[in-house]
Amino acid sequence: MHRPTTAAVLAASLLLAATARAQAPQSFRVISPIFGQLASFAMPSDFVAVFENTKGGRYIREAVLKGETPERWTQMITVTGEKGMTLTPGASPERFAGTIAGGFKSACPDSFAAQPLGAMTFGRVEGFVAVIGCGRVDSGPTRHSETALLITLKGITDYYTIQWAERGPESDEPPVNDERWRTRLRDLGPIDLCPIVAGEAAPYPSCVGKS
Template identity: 45%
Template sequence: MRLLRSFVTPLGFIVAISFCANWFARADTSPEHNAGGSVGAVAPIFRQLVYFRVPVSFVSVFEETHGDRYIHEWVLSGESVSNWTQMITLTGAQNVSQRHPEATPKAFAGAIASRFQRTCPTSFSAKGIYEGQLNAQDTFILVVGCGNAPTSAGHSETAVIAVVKGENDFYTLQWAQRADATPTPKDIDVNLWAGRIKSLMPLKLCPIVAGERPPYPSCVGS
């Protein structure tokens, strides 16, 4: 996701994000959120395996580990990393807990939201939709948006982002969409975005087993 390429910023929940946790529990998970089904994706990222499900309508277009950051991007079939309408992104930030013992998924999410806000201060919107645990991992999920995102070639950009705290590293799973630009903040359809992130579940972290090779049955089958 273009706005979140440099997502590791000083931690601090400095953006006021309204919260509606009940929406995540009752979000619409009808087939429109995951047309055609999905396939499991699992990979070792720093100290843990990360598993989630990718809709079959998306294809991998970019993956990179650069120092203490990891990123993998998928877009709809026929689109590209530079010209897309929807993008799914998995990121990893190494040793966040070691460098910032006070770090929480909510604080990490706030740092991401603050980056959005700096990019589009007059058309920024944000809403938290879940705080708690997913598969025994501390998690915070929010939706952020820019009505007019300068880095998105004159489009609006909205994304649902799940931030998960691992043993030492932090991970995010994101689903973003571009649309026509608006000069004011876009309304956030919480039901839509909660349904999309739920369609990528289960999102889980697993230990790396010495000598185990893809498809990592210890994680996929657990």
């Protein structure tokens, strides 16, 4: 039996790496004016926006995997904005994340779990990251688990969130400790908030250059 040569092993490794790159979903930069700033992050190219709404001081945009809908989805990336929230006494990215986590917990008090990843800085923006989820929730067509990577960002006047949620089979505890959430955090980067430049239109070159 002949052992493979070093060159053959290297060639096979390069082929596997190239195949992995080809199979991995590409991403595109999303830069959106939301209230007082431009919110910028990387969106995997297999997602498409399906809902957007501004009501009073709240903004939301939802994107799901191509072929899925706002009602029936397996993964969803949501961007939100809370106008003027920096003026709220005691507001912080961590406290804001806790409020959102509390909403999750009220939907599934018996199967809720959370894993804080801690305070982080995105560019010059203060943020907080956690993974939160429900092992069993009844929203949608069937009972399922729902887990989300939650990123809260403190803007100059407003607060923002980016959430990457996934639904799966119901369980006693959602997979908040899975390493894939850290991978998805990297996949969304670079994350930043940029100033809105008067007269500048999409693709917002001042923010593209900053990222």
